[in-house]
Amino acid sequence: xxxxxxxxxxxxxxxxxxxxxxxxxxxxxxxxxxxxxxxxxxxxxxxxxxxxxxxxxxxxxxxxxxxxxxxxxxxxxxxxxxxxxxxxxxxxxxxxxxxxxxxxxxxxxxxxxxxxxxxxxxxxxxxxxxxxxxxxxxxxxxxxxxxxxxxxxxxxxxxxxxxxxxxxxxxxxxxxxxxxxxxxxxxxxxxxxxxxxxxxxxxxxxxxxxxxxxxxxxxxxxxxxxxxxxxxxxxxxxxxxxxxxxxxxxxxxxxxxxxxxxxxxxxxxxxxxxxxxxxxxxxxxxxxxxxxxxxxxxxxxx
Amino acid sequence: xxxxxxxxxxxxxxxxxxxxxxxxxxxxxxxxxxxxxxxxxxxxxxxxxxxxxxxxxxxxxxxxxxxxxxxxxxxxxxxxxxxxxxxxxxxxxxxxxxxxxxxxxxxxxxxxxxxxxxxxxxxxxxxxxxxxxxxxxxxxxxxxxxxxxxxxxxxxxxxxxxxxxxxxxxxxxxxxxxxxxxxxxxxxxxxxxxxxxxxxxxxxxxxxxxxxxxxxxxxxxxxxxxxxxxxxxxxxxxxxxxxxxxxxxxxxxxxxxxxxxxxxxxxxxxxxxxxxxxxxxxxxxxxxxxxxxxxxxxxxxxxxxxxxxxxxxxxxxxxxxxxxxxxxxxxxxxxxxxxxxxxxx
Numbered sequence: 001x002x003x004x005x006x007x008x009x010x011x012x013x014x015x016x017x018x019x020x021x022x023x024x025x026x027x028x029x030x031x032x033x034x035x036x037x038x039x040x041x042x043x044x045x046x047x048x049x050x051x052x053x054x055x056x057x058x059x060x061x062x063x064x065x066x067x068x069x070x071x072x073x074x075x076x077x078x079x080x081x082x083x084x085x086x087x088x089x090x091x092x093x094x095x096x097x098x099x100x101x102x103x104x105x106x107x108x109x110x111x112x113x114x115x116x117x118x119x120x121x122x123x124x125x126x127x128x129x130x131x132x133x134x135x136x137x138x139x140x141x142x143x144x145x146x147x148x149x150x151x152x153x154x155x156x157x158x159x160x161x162x163x164x165x166x167x168x169x170x171x172x173x174x175x176x177x178x179x180x181x182x183x184x185x186x187x188x189x190x191x192x193x194x195x196x197x198x199x200x201x202x203x204x205x206x207x208x209x210x211x212x213x214x215x216x217x218x219x220x221x222x223x224x225x226x227x228x229x230x231x232x233x234x235x236x237x238x239x240x241x242x243x244x245x246x247x248x249x250x251x252x253x254x255x256x257x258x259x260x261x262x263x264x265x266x267x268x269x270x271x272x273x274x275x276x277x278x279x280x281x282x283x284x285x286x287x288x289x290x291x292x293x294x295x296x297x298x299x300x301x302x
Numbered sequence: 303x304x305x306x307x308x309x310x311x312x313x314x315x316x317x318x319x320x321x322x323x324x325x326x327x328x329x330x331x332x333x334x335x336x337x338x339x340x341x342x343x344x345x346x347x348x349x350x351x352x353x354x355x356x357x358x359x360x361x362x363x364x365x366x367x368x369x370x371x372x373x374x375x376x377x378x379x380x381x382x383x384x385x386x387x388x389x390x391x392x393x394x395x396x397x398x399x400x401x402x403x404x405x406x407x408x409x410x411x412x413x414x415x416x417x418x419x420x421x422x423x424x425x426x427x428x429x430x431x432x433x434x435x436x437x438x439x440x441x442x443x444x445x446x447x448x449x450x451x452x453x454x455x456x457x458x459x460x461x462x463x464x465x466x467x468x469x470x471x472x473x474x475x476x477x478x479x480x481x482x483x484x485x486x487x488x489x490x491x492x493x494x495x496x497x498x499x500x501x502x503x504x505x506x507x508x509x510x511x512x513x514x515x516x517x518x519x520x521x522x523x524x525x526x527x528x529x530x531x532x533x534x535x536x537x538x539x540x541x542x543x544x545x546x547x548x549x550x551x552x553x554x555x556x557x558x559x560x561x562x563x564x565x566x567x568x569x570x571x572x573x574x575x576x577x578x579x580x581x582x583x584x585x586x587x588x589x590x591x592x593x594x595x596x597x598x599x600x601x602x603x604x605x606x607x608x609x610x611x612x613x614x615x616x617x618x619x620x621x622x623x624x625x626x627x628x629x630x631x632x633x634x635x636x637x638x639x640x641x642x643x644x645x646x647x
Binding site: 193195205208 | 378379380403404405407408410411412414416419420421422423424425433434437438481484487488
């Protein structure tokens with residue numbers, strides 16, 4: 001038998017790796033400067049800003065209902081009113097800027113609610129497995145079976161007076177099953193990792209393991225999925241409002257503007273075109289942003 | 303640390319078992335190829351009795367698939383055996399619930415094979431090493447934890463200034479040191495090393511093994527050291543057990559198992575390690591085993607090793623031998639124990 005008594009040495013490179021720890025492993029430096037990320041990020045940021053502080057964009061002029069002149073109606077774009085004037089004689093640019101709030105709020109809040117439900121329920125289903133998982137999965141399957149828009153229409157019908165929050169409620173009610181499934185499968189991947197077993201051996205409770213180890217390591221795909229979903233929710237709101245089942249005046253939203261413009265397509269095409277452009281660009285911005293995030297977090301996608 | 307047989311025997315008498323496995327069976331169900339097909343199970347462990355003595359190292363050797371890692375999971379309490387008892391200080395760990403179980407768990411810790419996979423990639427080393435004290439807050443008062451963590455880092459030979467780094471900033475050897483620091487944080491009595499050094503470079507491996515030995519001396523730990531590197535097992539172990547197809551086929555002090563191995567399988571295993579052949583007291587011929595180990599779903603009838611045994615007799619397939627003592631503390635599961643030399647056909 002050899003008689004090697006070595007003092008505890010640090011010579012296996014204890015000081016070797018001298019990289020500063022970066023919060024995003026494996027990501028290239030300045031990833032946020034890549035075109036897709038920069039462009040979609042700018043759109044998303046601009047839209048959120050527009051929803052939060054519309055005054056910035058309208059030059060602190062009067063709000064959507066205060067700058068109307070009933071004598072002027074249906075004017076095409078001009079120097080004074082770059083998007084023209086709508087049926088009510090209101091400045092259309094101001095209206096569209098103020099319309100962002102409803103769309104963005106619905107998109108982000110519904111996605112955030114779906115994210116929260118999916119994170120918690122999916123983590124519980126994936127981590128505990130067994131009958132809990134079976135029960136949750138079957139409920140998801142049933143919810144999946146309902147056509148999303150149709151279900152939202154039915155729920156919205158129940159409300160006489162509809163505002164942003166009723167629309168958010170109706171959309172959030174049916175938007176989570178996909179996220180739950182997604183979260184469940186990524187938790188299944190994480191729950192048998194060795195660091196989870198190590199935490200169990202230290203005596204950690206299930207709650208602690210889920211909170212500290214499972215969720216932080218399994219949440220990224222869901223985060224990306226729900227970011228991609230924001231665009232879908234925005235267009236769902238616009239769609240529901242367009243068919244007259246979503247928001248109702250005096251609310252201001254792109255969906256309402258599109259619905260109002262429907263009757264004047266020949267006389268005033270600009271009433272249709274401008275909100276449609278804003279809606280499309282916003283949805284595209286969120287979808288691209290979600291895809292850029294996905295590529296950034298998923299090393300296999302590169 | 304110079305081992306001698308006498309030294310080991312004295313220690314073996316002196317200490318009593320801290321952990322004991324009694325009749326452990328671990329059967330995993332196999333997915334049925336079609337409904338109503340006969341139910342099948344993988345018998346990963348099929349009747350294992352082992353004793354881990356206080357402040358000693360039990361080495362476990364055997365081929366891949368013989369149940370070594372399952373043994374580590376059962377010993378550590380990560381899995382409940384299908385049958386049998388896992389005793390710690392005379393108490394069956396799988397009978398405990400709640401707070402008692404959490405308190406007991408502190409005493410048995412596992413060091414994993416893949417050091418990187420055993421550390422949460424989203425936590426800094428400081429967070430990783432604080433976790434044991436957050437789970438057992440009464441162990442170290444809140445104010446003293448930082449100092450305790452720094453002390454742990456120094457104990458395993460890491461720079462406490464690096465506590466703010468993430469696991470991927472460290473080399474494999476360093477990552478395993480972090481894993482060891484976490485494993486000893488709660489002052490366990492038993493540390494199970496499941497191939498804990500197999501993933502490391504040869505030079506780093508020796509350092510980690512030496513670290514483990516130093517810790518054993520300082521903290522009085524018992525080790526269960528599972529490895530396929532026969533030399534390291536010999537270097538670190540006081541007692542050694544050989545496993546084959548979910549069963550212990552030979553056990554004894556390291557000198558008995560390595561230098562006077564009696565089971566043909568142990569001899570074949572040792573003869574396959576080139577470094578151990580030369581310079582060893584007993585000149586060994588290279589004994590080549592034919593084929594792979596049989597499936598643990600349908601283990602052979604009789605002695606499980608008879609299908610590959612170089613000295614198998616017709617009677618070996620009829621009934622299975624028991625684990626019988628051939629010398630003081632040396633047990634062999636074979637009808638014809640003894641050196642193979644000169645008995646090969």
